[in-house]
Amino acid sequence: MNNFREVNDDILRDWLSFREEMVLGTLTKEDKKHYIYFDEICESILKNVPKQNQKYVKSQLDRLDKNFMDYLCYWNEKYYRNGFCDGVQLIGGCFKL
Secondary structure: OOOOOOOOOOHHHHHHHHHHHHHHHOOOHHHHHOOOOHHHHHHHHHHOOOHHHHHHHHHHHHHHHHHHHHHHHHHHHHHHHHHHHHHHHHHHHHOOO
């Protein structure tokens, strides 16, 4: 039997990817208030960095962006996966004799 708490390449991961694509394409006004405008923030930072340091600062900002996105993806998957598993266990517990 598949242990859904293990993070594998499975249908739950596919669903999470699908949801991510759908949600980012349909942001509400409230969503936009809480959106991280990383590109605009980076542009603002780079405008205030001396020319000779811009390449380095940009590479570090790109690295920060990637790291932050990896962090969010990891915790979102863990949160949804565990919520799904908890729900399945709760329902399954109703049928135990």
